[in-house]
Amino acid sequence: QEGPIRIAYIEPLSGPFANVGDAGLKHFRFAAEKMNEQGGILGRDIEIVAMDNKQSPSESVSLVQRSVDDGINFVTQGNGSNVAGAIVEAVDRNNRRNDDKVIFLNYAAVDPALTNERCSFYHFRFDANSAIKLEALSNFMKTRDDQIDNIFLINQDYSHGQFISSRMKELVGEKDINAEVVGDVLHPIAQVRDFSPYVSRIQQSGADTVVTGNWGNDLSLLVRAIDSAGLDVNTYTYYGGGLGTPAAVGPRGEDILFQVTEWHADVNVDEGLEEYEQWFVEFKERYPEIDWYYHRIYNQMHMLKNAIEEVGNAEDVDAIAHALEGMEFQSPTGTVTMRAKDHQILQPMYISVMDADAKYDADNSGVGFRTVANIPVEEATDTTSCNMRRP
Amino acid sequence: MTKRNALELKGVKKNFGRAEIIRGVNLDVHEHERHVIIGPNGAGKSTLFNLISGRLKVSDGSIKLFGKDIHNMPAHKVNRMGLSRSFQVTNLFQNMTVMQNLRCSLLWSEGHKYSFWKSVMKQDRVTEHAMALAEQLNLHKQADTPASLLTYAEQRALEVGCTVASGAEVILLDEPTAGMSRTEANDAIQLIQRMTGENTLVVVEHDLSVVFELADRISVLVYGEIIATGTPDEIRNNAAVQEAYLGTEVH
Amino acid sequence: MLKIQDLNAYYGKSHVLRGVNMSVERGEVVSLLGRNGVGRSTLCKAVMGLLPPVGHVEFDGKTLSGLEPHSVAHAGIGYVPEDRAIFPGLTVAQNLELGMKKKGQTGEKWTLEKVYEWFPRLKEREHTPAEVLSGGEQQMLSMFRALMGDPQCVLVDEPTEGLAPKVVADVAAILKQMANDGLAVLLVEQKLSIALDIADRIYIMGEGNIVYEGTPEDLKNNPEIRKEWLEV
Amino acid sequence: MLETIAYSILNGVLYGTLLFMMSSGLTLIFGMMGVLNFAHASFYMLGAYFAYTVGLATGFWVALLLAPILVGAFGALVERYGLRRVHQYGHVPELLFTFGLAYVIEELVALFWGTVPVPYKAPASLDFTAFSLMGLDYSMFKVFILLVAIVMFVGLWLLLKKTRAGLVIQGALSRPDMVGALGHNVPMVFTFVFAFGCALAGLGGVVGGIHFVTDPGMAFMMGPIVFVVVVLGGLGSVPGALVASLIIGILQTFFLSINFSLAGAIGSLGIEDSGFFGVLWHMETTRIAAVLPYLLLVLTLIFRPRGLFGKREA
Amino acid sequence: MATNTAAGGASNLLRFWPWVVIPLLALILPQIFDSRHGITLLSHMGIAIIFALSYNMLLGNTGLLSFGHAVYYGLGAYVAMHVLRMVNDAGGEGLPLELIPVVGAAAGLFFGVIFGSFSVRRAGVVFAMITLGLGALVHSSSLMFSDFFGGEAGLFGDRTYAPSLFGVDYGSNTNTYYLVVAWALIAAISIYLLRKTPLGWMANAVRDNPERAQFVGYNPTIVRFIQFALSAMFAGLAGGLFVITDEIVNDESVGQIQSGIVLLGSYIGGIGYFVGPMVGAALVTVLESSLSSYTEAWVLYFGLLFISIVMFAPMGLVGIVHTQYLTWKAGGWKGNTGIRLYMVLAGLVGIFGAICVIEMSYHYFRSWDPSAPFALMGFTVNATNALPWLISFGIAVIGFGLMLFHGKPMLARRISGSSEGGKA
């Protein structure tokens, strides 16, 4: 086989979510370029084929088809578990009905269902799923429960937020966290313009800690409303460090905005990861507006490379999937494993908080993140109900 | 022989806000007669038509069409009971051709209602009827001309045609000759006479020559009240009418 | 004085006015007669700039042809269109107000009070939407609206349409009054009796041209002309 | 409960004034000109971006003045070279024109300013706590918003009372030729009013961009809520728009501030949280709050098609 | 705006050719675009065509501007999906796949009757805003009532686990495509014939003059209501077909974007013509899904294309063709065909220049290294140099300039000259 190895990048590149899709694309393009400089995969270049799904599940389904038509064997996506669900479905259907198969590399969609009841042999998730993130977060909260008394849950009213809301309540009991959930609200996604009423409820509930899976404007506006009302609470988030939030929040989030991620920029500094720091800096030089944010894309691209090299070609999709299954990889942050049972990656996690003194600020906001806890792989895991059908 | 009454208005009143425009009108229109209503501007003639035809609701009183109460019925129901009207300002389906206007006016009375399983063009009765009407109106040459491109007089003629088309027994015409020249007006009168034949006709008109040519009986409406009803001669010689309406300009 | 020279006008490709020449002096009422559809209303529209005029129109020495309608109006021309063109959504008072060139400012001869005095019905209906006015009331409104702008010359297109006989006399009186006030009045009229009654001079239009010019007396004594150009 | 009500009123008024700011320009454009301007939110967005960019050079206060003027000028161009042409074809084409325009503006904004939010912040002179109430701080900027809204209200009121622009436009909607023949420069009035409406949207953006987030998605996010306000208030009615904004603001805040569901109040009565009625029974007011404006809109239009203060039917 | 009337006053050309050309195209196209994605795209076009035709029953025929037509499309799709899943769960036994769209149609009709009963009392802005509100409400509900709607993830089904009336294997996209074509033809013919019925005529009448319609015996509200319900039914049919082709349905199918797209498509094609919405819907479907793979600036192009159609071709694309055809038939092209061609050519040159400018802008602003050479229309250019900008702007200005300031006046002169000559 000649020519580049192509990966279809199916994300919103127009419309209100274009910034998110655009940032991801830049990550992939950068990673591909860096790897191509090192000789690519099996001597072939990696090429990222951008496809605009307009954040629409059904559009994504037909883009999967187009990828197959174009002879592309890998698709990647992450924004929106609903889209990811549709892609899983489309990929499965395609691989069942046709000979030219595809693998779906999920770099950000966190709905646990994708590695549980809806798990698929051709789907691999390189981000920690929501259950794992909550596991990590609650382990951290347990260590701090002297400072945490009242927890308020505020989340977007769709499966992602609904999951956090219900799972977090369970975890407080399970982990025996010495705190109480004093409030739990769901708000419609991407529709709330003014969060002050919610903030007043947080205030009335007497909460000192807010847990939210919000992202994008829903998070920025929430954090700004909390700050401008002068509320003294800590906010634990999934996405506080990206998707536009640092720029929109700025120094207001300092010391109160926490995030749970698989990596952040100052990890490189703390752990002396010079090579990876170099990677980060180069990315910044190229795209001064944003930062290298998705560490998992690094993992994903390298693990794919290893799998293809192991198989020896980029066309035998089943073999590549088998190779990825259970693969271990030495990531800069430690060893990560693609769990064979459900194709969920297991990796160390970091809890960090916004900090103006961090070496690297996020998205030119003047504030970056400082690690407050490392969660080892063993503590950042979940159980799975996946019952995978393998070819 | 007592004549049947086509229309019977009893104590009809209408006010808009505080302004009382129709102040208790009693009016009988006999079957088959041509009844002309005259009166000063703003007396309430058009309003009266609006009340009868269901375009406006009455404030008080009753209106009967062939003995059946029709007041406050919606306009389409009044129409289905056999009363049809034209407008003082031309009010056609402007984008449709002459034939299409006529066909539309015929559909309901030919019993096609809201049906969506038969083709209009295949309804031969409707087509024949519409053609015949177009001929009577002298519009057959313009059959496929959109209404908006007709001359004013032609539009008025079509207005009359559409009004008559449904075969209603009682027909109300509001200033059918307004804006026409003498000759056109004469043509229009003839047209009306030809088209309405045996029907009961109620007409509002300002043109006195038209009035006297057309009317079997005349009612004079002044400030929302009928001050006189009678044959043309009676009206012509009625002092109150002269005072209120005709002025000195009587022929 | 209003001077029209070699005026042509077209609707698309149809050539309606074919070189009209006429004039109206201040202080006179000039009636423009003609059969239906000869183009009398078109003449008014062309003068107002509502149709692109080809030819020359001037008023008091100021060239009007080629101007936008609003500039024509500001040059002192008032227009009462044949279809009344009242503004249905607006009240009577608002309709009249739109007639004024500047907010709240009318000429000296025709003020709001004067109008309401002439035609008290409008005063009663001051705050009702104009579309519910009776046909005759709308006609009067349209005429008074034009007067609110303090015009020096008025083009009145079929003002007596739909008016009761008594009111027709009123309108005639108003037109006379305007001429006496020194305005130039161009009256397009269907009803021969009125036109002859109040006009100082008469033009007859036929086939897009002026085919006759004279005084009312001349016309009364000239049945051939009437037969040829005014009857069918 | 009393506290909740007091709180709802205070915050509802604040939120309501913001809504009013965003929609007041539309009251002019939609209410008077009948143009269903789907690009209104885009002008609002331009206001924010212009203010941000101008502000980098001149500081906030100059930008506050300049940005709306720029947006207004841009609006004038749009009217003159786009809308005016489309106007003659009717309302649907006008609407579609603005629809397309919204897309184009969003793309251009994303092109020039990038897709990530810009750091557009309140000036230091407004960025402090003005007062605290019931444990919550209110920044000076919120007070400032209130002031700006009042200025807008007065400006609109003056435009409508002191000029005849409204009359001219309403007249022109039925008989443009005749309004011209009476001596009014109709095209100019249209341009002026459209530009003014856009400038108001721009002013809303100058303030809203700070209060919310300034990114290319901000227009989309505002969505059709502005139409709800204008229609609910009654087409063309400035007081109506104000009242509608306040009603929506207060009601929404109230719904968000209480913890209420039928099941919570009456008891679940064995009704499960599934099925259409089950879900409704257990639905918390907070979840309804967001759709409340649309619910109000539909109900209002069914029972009172001309809106709260409207004189004529839409 | 819409000049056609009940009888479709158009010429014979417009009356007959669609029924020959469209089915032919439907058969030929899959031979050309024979990839899976291509076939799916064609299926989507078929569905969009039904949806647009149903939409035009409201906008074009009845004068009702709806911002929420996707409600019926989407609800039809959801109900059809539930039935498909029931069939799946029953081990592929039950309603044959070919009839699943009928379920969608029934659901569309059902909801059309319910929502129509209170929204059609008035036309105009009131109706438009009610549909806007309803659209938003239904869309929000689709995320709240996840039992029925499956939340934002939506619902999935499998068309291959359903019986077929004719024993067809619907694992193949092509077979599914022909099912879509069959239904699209049925729907198009029905909608076409509906326009010729008393109801269709009165819908036009009510659009033009509801008051007069009352005085010939019709209740405008009922006319609108029936049209609305039937139109919702066809929208539901389209939704049901979508379930079959995509085997997924989620909240976006009832969403505002879906409602907006159908309005755009119908209008671009020309709501005054029967085939207008078909052409528009097909075009929008293609552009939406393929333009984005050619250029980053696709939304901008889409917006600009759309604006230009609204501004310069208010009757839609079919409108342009039709008027030009009429002119040509009336001999209006005689002696000026060259000028017309010249204008088109100049316009194309202008567009070419404009595209260069836009592409360069995107490269300049979006790429991390604006000075990196990039391929533009077969040339390699550097967007930080002034020259390519000058050339591109130049081409655009010259192209449009020639078209508007040279060709157009010339054409106008030629036309008026010849018509006057004819008269003399």
Ligand SMILES: Nc1ncnc2c1ncn2[C@@H]1O[C@H](COP(=O)(O)OP(=O)(O)OP(=O)(O)O)[C@@H](O)[C@H]1O
């Ligand atoms: N909806 C309404 N609201 C207020 N006043 C109204 C309304 N409709 C009619 N009027 C008033 O009622 C009076 C009667 O109007 P109507 O149209 O019936 O007169 P008319 O007799 O037909 O006069 P004309 O001969 O001039 O047509 C008028 O003064 C008119 O202003």
Ligand SMILES: Nc1ncnc2c1ncn2[C@@H]1O[C@H](COP(=O)(O)OP(=O)(O)OP(=O)(O)O)[C@@H](O)[C@H]1O
């Ligand atoms: N908008 C138009 N488009 C095309 N032709 C028109 C238009 N308006 C008028 N015409 C034609 O122009 C000619 C002159 O019309 P005009 O209205 O000036 O006549 P008129 O003398 O005022 O007649 P009337 O007594 O009917 O008012 C007529 O033949 C008419 O059919």
Ligand SMILES: CC(C)C[C@H](N)C(=O)O
């Ligand atoms: C990009 C992410 C914020 C999307 C989110 N993880 C989801 O599952 O919907």
Ligand SMILES: [Mg+2]
């Ligand atoms: Mg009347």
Ligand SMILES: [Mg+2]
């Ligand atoms: Mg005339």
